[in-house]
Amino acid sequence: MTERLSGGDMLIRALQDEGVEHVFGYPGGAALHIYDAIFRQQKLEHILVRHEQAATHMADGYARASGKPGVVLVTSGPGATNAITGIATAYMDSIPMVVISAQVAQELIGTDAFQETDMIGISRPVTKHSFMVKRAEDIPLIVKKAFHIATTGRPGPVVIDIPKDTTDPAVLAPYVYPEKVSLRSYNPATRGNARQIRKAVQALLEARRPIIYAGGGVVQGNAAGELITLVRKLNLPVTMTLMGLGAYPGEDPLSLGMLGMHGTYEANLAMHEADLVFAVGARFDDRVTNSPAKFCPDATIIHIDIDPSSISKIITANIPIVGDAKSVLEDVLQIVDAELRDRPVNKTARDLWWRQINEWRDRNGLNHHLKPEPGKRILPQYAVQMLYKVTGGDAYITSDVGQHQMFAAQYYRFAQPRKWINSGGLGTMGFGLPSAMGVQMAHPEATVACVTGEGSFMMNMQELSTCLQYGLPIKIMALNNQALGMVKQWQDMQYGGRHASSTYSDSLPDFKTIAEAFGHVGMRVDRVEDLEPAVEKMFSAEMRNKLVLLDVWVDPEEHVYPMAIKGGSMKDMILARAGEGKAEPKE
């Protein structure tokens, strides 16, 4: 006989049946039936955050690090609206997430009831899809559909809005969790078109100056292994977007590092001069292309993406391929192997291309004046290099948004996918700490560090309390420049140094004391010579089970370079601060 359950119990049972282990959330009136259902079971762990935004970032970090969908539970009204920033963050970066928002009872919807808000309406532009539950018995199918949509095709957040009356413990309905689900109007592509793939391989093998441009889709699509095989087989230069870092090992000589606004000199020059750009799982974001009209003038564009609407949106693709990165790259490899039997890669052309790239690389754009000198302020780049050294390049690194994010992306040379976790698309300050918590939940034994700035950190630092409750031993490196560094940098460069609302050095809290007040370990360093011992201590065995916040007072005048020149092509970059005599005109 079919089991009869209340809507609240059905929801939790469906999550269990979906294999969900953690739910990140915050209770409230409309969600109380659901919370009671959570209380009466043991399989599913609920993580109580201190602000709903953090719940979404935690679920997001969990999803990015584990590849499994993150699950959020919030109450109606402010609970739901607080979750929006995190939903939008996940949407922009295509992260699988299911957000369950409680809603006032159906009879109250539309009456401006207490804690009522139109969550479906508010979340619509930042979700892949959303559902409103009307009857308890619909819950299992809706949950099944929500997870299916969130995790397939181009992943993204899905909202389930659940009115309180549909979770009423007094109303029982039969519970059957569907084995699978089919949606008439939702059939995302997986395999790429064979003829297009063949064309792409021909173009790739014929190219004299090819480059691989890999994005977050390679990481999300678990295609890093295939990418590495392809790159090494053909001795190809590979550059990665901010979201793609780790898709190919950063220390490998074939990697040109990150491209784009703060990308390496060699990556951007190689893109500009390439005769073939092989884009996979990347979306030609404005932070990559600079002016689309001047983008890669000589290149044939191959664009592989799971989302047809990403293709030819900004840059017209000559060879578009809609498909899953992993499956398309598998097909590419198969054809490449067959072709290579008949004709080897043009070695002379490839050597010439590499010689040119290595000349650009020798300009050493990232290390223009990185010399730690005793008695001088700590350079933020140096702090990230130290983090890289001490963690052996093997930690999960989350970041917030701003200069520290770019320094982390540039100087932590990620060797593996899913280890670099940051808000690339939306650029959400306050993402770093809660996402690190989600990563730690997914990988309890792993080293998880959050590289943040004092500005971003203050946006969600209440979660230090959650960290204590759940024993999350995250290591926080706050690059404290006593200002909103990236804003200040732009003001220095484009607004005559007028620092409108970007500084607050006279009102900063003592972060060491804050960490201690929350029951954690706080440290502060000002001098270069103290940095290494402090970072060593942070990652020492003694601190293994403790959250440590290291407040690193860095040079507040430091800018992020290289930097693209606005409105230019990809080769138009500034390599060092103008006025230091190192401004780099275009080649």
Place this chain on the structure above:
Amino acid sequence: MQRRAIISVLLGNESGVLSRVVGLFSQRGYNIETLTVAPTEDETLSRLTMTTGGDEAHIEQIIKQLYKIVEVVKVQDLAETEHIEREIMLIKVKATGPERDEIKRTADIFRGQIVDVTPDTYTVQVVGPSAKLMAFMRAVGNAKILEVVRSGVSGIGRGARVLGG
């Protein structure tokens, strides 16, 4: 090159789906000139027709974005192929003195029907492509038009081809 598109969409008849379509257009800065939506012979499906404009890349992007809406089953730009386009207009015009006959004659030329009459006004129903409706309005002249209600464009492909799920 800028051109007009008649985007025909077959979509699941679920609550909130219209707001997803309209929201997509405002969110991405696409212009909607006309919009009509009604159920089809299959009660689980609605047919939505909208007219918009732009260059080929823009129209292609609109179609791709529409496909991302989960309930959207099928999208087609009718303007790209042989099609029939109809719009219905109810137009109330001043009809007094010698002009009263003139309005009647103009309506006849456009195969319009007078569907309501008062001593001083005619309400005329005109059916056809948008251009015909515009031509009728020009023929009558703005000074005489009291009220215009247009349905927005509906369209269907010519021949045996259908927009199916």
